[in-house]
Amino acid sequence: MIKADRHRWLSDHLQMATELVHAGVSPEPHTGAILTPIFQSTVFVQESVEHYLAKGHSYSGSANPTVSVLEAKIATLEKASIAYCFSSGMAAIVTTMASFLRQGDHCVLSHACYGTTQEVAHDLFGQLGVEFSFVDFRNIAQVEAAIRPNTKLLFSEYPTNPTLYLTDLTAVNAVAQKAGAKHVCDSTLASPMIICPLAFGVDIVIHSTTKYYDGHNMTIGGVVACASAEDGAKIFAYRNKHGSTMSPMVAFFTLQSSKTMHLRLREQSKNAQQIATFLEGHPKVQAVGYPGLASFPQAALAERQHKNGLHGGMLYLILKGGAHIRKKFLKTLYRPWSFGANLGAVESLVSCPAVMSNSNMSPAQLNGIGISEGFVRISCGIEDAQDLIHALEVTLTAL
Numbered sequence: 068m069i070k071a072d073r074h075r076w077l078s079d080h081l082q083m084a085t086e087l088v089h090a091g092v093s094p095e096p097h098t099g100a101i102l103t104p105i106f107q108s109t110v111f112v113q114e115s116v117e118h119y120l121a122k123g124h125s126y127s128g129s130a131n132p133t134v135s136v137l138e139a140k141i142a143t144l145e146k147a148s149i150a151y152c153f154s155s156g157m158a159a160i161v162t163t164m165a166s167f168l169r170q171g172d173h174c175v176l177s178h179a180c181y182g183t184t185q186e187v188a189h190d191l192f193g194q195l196g197v198e199f200s201f202v203d204f205r206n207i208a209q210v211e212a213a214i215r216p217n218t219k220l221l222f223s224e225y226p227t228n229p230t231l232y233l234t235d236l237t238a239v240n241a242v243a244q245k246a247g248a249k250h251v252c253d254s255t256l257a258s259p260m261i262i263c264p265l266a267f268g269v270d271i272v273i274h275s276t277t278k279y280y281d282g283h284n285m286t287i288g289g290v291v292a293c294a295s296a297e298d299g300a301k302i303f304a305y306r307n308k309h310g311s312t313m314s315p316m317v318a319f320f321t322l323q324s325s326k327t328m329h330l331r332l333r334e335q336s337k338n339a340q341q342i343a344t345f346l347e348g349h350p351k352v353q354a355v356g357y358p359g360l361a362s363f364p365q366a367a368l369a370e371r372q373h374k375n376g377l378h379g380g381m382l383y384l385i386l387k388g389g390a391h392i393r394k395k396f397l398k399t400l401y402r403p404w405s406f407g408a409n410l411g412a413v414e415s416l417v418s419c420p421a422v423m424s425n426s427n428m429s430p431a432q433l434n435g436i437g438i439s440e441g442f443v444r445i446s447c448g449i450e451d452a453q454d455l456i457h458a459l460e461v462t463l464t465a466l
């Protein structure tokens with residue numbers, strides 16, 4: 068919790084909004100600075116061999132005080148015993164796989180997971196003799212059927228980017244437990260405002276902090292938060308070997324931006340709900356996917372697992388008329404919308420997964436997970452919903 072000045076707090080059990088602002092952070096003892104300073108230093112001078120590490124830090128490649136504060140904050144928010152920050156979401160994913168998979172081991176991955184995660188499986192660990200099965204995590208029977216005697220890791224993505232497939236986390240935990248494997252969940256697209264996978268018993272949660280933790284299109288970063296300190300120790304050891312820690316400057320930015328995550332996610336979810344509802348009725352639109360819509364195939368699961376009655380800022384639409392119409396839509400869409408590859412920030416963005424995040428997949432593979440030619444990913448920002456809807460309406464009408 069908020070250890071340094073615990074005595075001044077009435078309770079360790081604070082609400083999410085309070086934790087987002089204060090967890091991990093306390094005024095700097097020498098000056099009273101309310102914001103955590105950026106400790107832009109590689110080395111921390113030691114008193115003696117006997118007192119090596121007495122002040123907790125030696126070399127920023129292993130641990131930096133600004134990064135450590137962000138790690139303490141995220142550990143609290145994710146209900147983890149320990150968290151480690153990385154230079155990117157991909158660094159967090161690669162280090163997690165490297166920590167738990169050896170030659171001859173097997174990992175079950177979502178067939179709709181993030182494009183670069185699929186590439187890491189095929190081109191990196193696959194080449195080193197790790198086996199992978201790609202299955203539909205919406206279907207627990209498929210996950211169960213994929214288990215082999217050498218299965219060490221079940222890797223879910225919640226929700227999947229960009230298809231928004233949800234997973235019954237408790238059911239996957241049960242399969243993992245029976246197999247003696249770990250359940251790791253990349254919950255980047257949800258954020259802890261929507262779901263806290265560790266509260267469901269998941270072993271490890273991963274975020275690309277680039278997305279909702281940052282929320283301002285400002286930084287690239289990642290985090291791995293572990294339920295057990297033992298798993299955390301492995302992650303720490305492999306982060307050192309990979310040399311992929313977060314920089315103090317990025318940690319500082321993320322410390323500030325994460326304080327408003329609850330305000331942003333409320334607005335983003337509200338905008339997404341209104342935009343999805345508007346798009347669903349539009350004659351130029353073939354289909355809309357948003358977990359807050361009654362028509363969403365997993366609406367009941369979303370309702371059961373999501374916190375605060377919120378379903379996040381991500382949705383997708385499928386335009387009638389295929390690739391040509393999608394190109395025209397992306398080219399002519401009015402501001403405040405922008406066309407770009409990031410998500411989760413205050414600026415509303417549209418993207419084209421087939422040529423961006425999922426360009427590694429063949430047309431047949433894309434179709435297999437519902438990314439048809441008219442598919443557009445939408446990341447809702449915090450602008451006024453009416454302005455966003457008006458821009459969509461005028462653009463769609465002119466298609």
Ligand SMILES: *Cc1c(COP(=O)(O)O)cnc(C)c1O
Pocket residue numbers: 155156157158181184224228253255256275276277278287288289
């Ligand atoms: C963006 C993203 C990543 C990769 O994160 P980077 O910070 O870009 O390395 C991993 N998983 C998901 C679901 C993502 O959306």
